[in-house]
Amino acid sequence: MLTSPTVGFVRTWQEESKRWTYTLTTLLGDWLNQAERQFGTRDRSWTILGIEVGGPRPGVWFPQYSQESRCVVIHLSDTCQSNEEQARFELSQEIVHLLTPNGGGAALNIEEGIATLFANLVGPRHVNAPSYVKVLGYVEELLKIDPEAIIKLRANSDRFQDFTPEFIQKRVTGVSDQLASDLCTPYRD
Template sequence: MIANEIKGGYSWTLVSRLADMLEKSIEIHGPRDTSYTVLGIEFEKNGPQIWYPFSSNYIAIQLSLNASHDSINGCYELAHESVHLLSPLGERGASVLEEGLATKFAVDYVKSEFGVDQKVNLPSYQKAYDLVCKLLALDESAIKKLREHEFVISKFTPELLMEHYPDIGQEVANELCSKFKRNAT
């Protein structure tokens, strides 16, 4: 996306959208770990994903090649990756809960901003999304509240979930806190 000067500023680009996404995500889910520096956005054939070049405290956001010319898809992918910027692990290994939360935020963002009902294409992400929706149905502020006890979303434990949200059930708590497997069915 090219930034075009408009009255009072510039048109939306992926970078300005990222700022909007972070503000909204922080409001909903709590503060971002600012010890990590977000370097920017790039396009890569294996995207979308985040990666940690040179140091675990630098983060680059990689979007798919398709996102470079499809602004809604680009915003969907970027909204998903923006959630991973809240409490990065410094390495791969996000939990089902974090991936589901990222998927939910992305779906909600493109619906709110563009009126588009985005489909979740991979079964593993749909399952993670569905599980997170079960938790958030109990308390839409659950993530923000749980982060007061464990700041890093992917380090939430089943015990933490059950202590604060016993109605979620042990099986769902275990699944949410397990390591996400992208190619799982």
Template sequence: MSGFTRADRHLSADGLMMIAPDLVAPLADMLERAVAEYGREDWGDWTPGGIALFGTDPSVRRMGEHKAFVVILPEEAGDDDDVALFCLAHEVVHCLDFSREAGAPMIEEGAAVRMSLIGPKYAEPGFAETARDYCMTGPGGEHYAVALLAVEALLEINPEAIRTLRRDNPSWGAITPARLRAVAPGLPDELAELLCEVRQMRPDTERDLALALLAAKRVEGEA
């Protein structure tokens, strides 16, 4: 049973992505919940550019020429409302801060996984529990599991830790091990260090494909 209208969905101008205006309202709701959990958003001069369905990997993409960001959901989310909510809740946390150019630190990734489990009201009973099991044991999700457990450990010590850390400076990248220990006394040093690490969370399939295509073209050119 669908909770979304799917009204006005249409292909992008290049025909590669399905634009989903009906998911903008759920995104706004999830953003409100993320702000309540983790503190204010800091978009600077960036603006929301909508939601699109494309490929298999969810992400937030910046359209530099328009100073807009687009939330990309996997194509399967177009037919499954709970999957759409799960992905939206995760990606919305990455929409809280656009100050960084590098990858997200583990504290941001863990906060995003946690939001995907506590934020949405899923239609299917037990979906959140199934999703957590997948996050903990699913293929290629090892770093996400570590990030989630680290954030949960931090918030167990101080439930206000992330909001406090982001109150004056909302940049996830500005969070340091010393600041973590200050807001969460007793947090082990190794956990504080881990939360500030930047890791490649999953294989970059699109990048790998692009590199493979380039390699194939080189081979053809040399033949």
């Protein structure tokens, strides 16, 4: 059990604005709301338990309390215990994964690309890891073809992991075979 607080979870009163500061928890709510407006509503059959810190890398995980359990947690790396900017950065990258939790399977490139796009919009700095920049490029190419492509696709099948090249091409006119295949390939670091 931690004996010192993790940065990002302590709110402070801002006298000039007469408001409390956002914490990682309130940012989760705000950013999830933004992601739903931009990419479609989340699957509410999943319970979002919150955020925890510890371990070598960020991600989402799915604690199993019972056979019927559908819970998801955002997990931030050890670095976030003492670095609030890093915590915000990692949180911004994980938000999109709460829209359609996959229960632990590999995310497709389209989901990681959308997560990177969103993180670049709301996070404290841009994602620059080559593997994420690559999948962001696929999503940007899709959005050049149709700026509403993600909303259209999720309206027909809200789970990213169910997308296939044929599914994408049937709903978004002008997507090449190569782009459709790239979007539906499981993401690899």
